[in-house]
Amino acid sequence: MNEQIIQIFLDHPNQYVSGEKLSEALNCSRTAIWKHIQGLKKKGYVFESTPRLGYRMLQIPPEPLNVKQLISMLDTACLGIKIKYVQEVGSTQTLAAELVKKGAEEGTVVIAEQQTEGRGRLGRKWFSPAGTGIWMSLILKPQIPLQFIHQLTLLISVAVCRVLKRMLNIDVGIKWPNDLYVGGKKVCGILLESSAEDERLKHVIAGIGISVNLKQEDIPEELKDKMTSLYVETGEQINREELFVLLFKELEELYHIYLSEGFAPIRILWEALAICLDCPIQVHTHQGTIQGRAYGMDEMGALMITDEEGNEHKIYSGDVSLNLV
Numbered sequence: 367m368n369e370q371i372i373q374i375f376l377d378h379p380n381q382y383v384s385g386e387k388l389s390e391a392l393n394c395s396r397t398a399i400w401k402h403i404q405g406l407k408k409k410g411y412v413f414e415s416t417p418r419l420g421y422r423m424l425q426i427p428p429e430p431l432n433v434k435q436l437i438s439m440l441d442t443a444c445l446g447i448k449i450k451y452v453q454e455v456g457s458t459q460t461l462a463a464e465l466v467k468k469g470a471e472e473g474t475v476v477i478a479e480q481q482t483e484g485r486g487r488l489g490r491k492w493f494s495p496a497g498t499g500i501w502m503s504l505i506l507k508p509q510i511p512l513q514f515i516h517q518l519t520l521l522i523s524v525a526v527c528r529v530l531k532r533m534l535n536i537d538v539g540i541k542w543p544n545d546l547y548v549g550g551k552k553v554c555g556i557l558l559e560s561s562a563e564d565e566r567l568k569h570v571i572a573g574i575g576i577s578v579n580l581k582q583e584d585i586p587e588e589l590k591d592k593m594t595s596l597y598v599e600t601g602e603q604i605n606r607e608e609l610f611v612l613l614f615k616e617l618e619e620l621y622h623i624y625l626s627e628g629f630a631p632i633r634i635l636w637e638a639l640a641i642c643l644d645c646p647i648q649v650h651t652h653q654g655t656i657q658g659r660a661y662g663m664d665e666m667g668a669l670m671i672t673d674e675e676g677n678e679h680k681i682y683s684g685d686v687s688l689n690l691v
């Protein structure tokens with residue numbers, strides 16, 4: 367019955383359909399129609415009801431991820447070996463940390479439709495509404511020293527950036543260290559959390575947040591000038607299953623290259639995608655703010671900057687503001 371009701375509204379886009387017409391079409395009482403509409407509202411459909419005119423469907427909920435289809439399309443040896451998919455979670459990072467404690471193996475991925483306490487870098491919140499994004503955490507166990515973890519963040523930003531460029535042909539670039547920007551607004555953020563013993567990494571939880579199918583009106587007013595989505599930038603609904611598959615493949619390939627060849631190839635790719643090189647920037651670090659020009663990345667993954675007095679700096683962590691002219 368619900369499907370039939372939805373179909374009638376899809377056949378009458380943006381129009382009112384009276385309770386009488388609906389009850390005739392479905393051969394049931396108007397009270398039964400009202401009850402079904404209430405049920406659909408609970409599932410995320412938005413209806414407007416106006417006396418004498420009837421009901422109008424204003425919004426349909428986003429399609430949930432088709433995890434079976436995603437698994438059948440996966441083309442990786444390790445990444446996505448196990449997928450923990452949940453409708454709602456505080457943060458996929460926290461759930462992934464719990465799975466690590468229970469012995470989850472490398473390549474395990476946590477995916478959520480919605481996060482209620484999504485977290486970003488530097489203690490910020492991460493806006494993660496239902497059904498519209500890629501909110502995931504990957505469990506990795508690389509045999510590398512703790513001080514190299516920063517390189518993994520850079521690797522992930524390169525992988526996501528390359529996939530978005532290839533799949534959607536959009537002008538996306540990396541703002542140091544790992545934010546992805548389109549048209550001056552952030553579309554993806556990456557957060558690495560880890561645990562180490564004797565300066566060696568035990569595991570890394572790589573959180574990736576991509577704003578995929580959010581519409582302009584889904585973005586809160588206070589974030590409108592800072593963030594965008596792939597849908598807003600392309601005008602097209604993005605197939606999340608396909609995006610996941612391409613991401614896993616690219617991440618796995620770059621991860622293997624990194625483990626066998628080191629950071630050098632990743633550094634070259636990162637520099638080619640960076641949007642913060644050779645333009646005036648401000649870098650806010652724990653030690654203060656540096657104003658100058660970034661001219662590259664060193665072999666360890668530090669941003670190399672010449673400040674306004676001509677002094678050289680190497681920065682491993684901080685926040686960059688671009689003074690684009």
Ligand code: BTN
Pocket residue numbers: 456457458459481483484485486487488490492494500501502503545554555556557573574575576
């Ligand atoms: C940032 O740019 O500040 C990093 C944002 C990272 C967001 C992702 S969404 C999936 C994972 N779970 C979280 O709580 N955060 C990361």
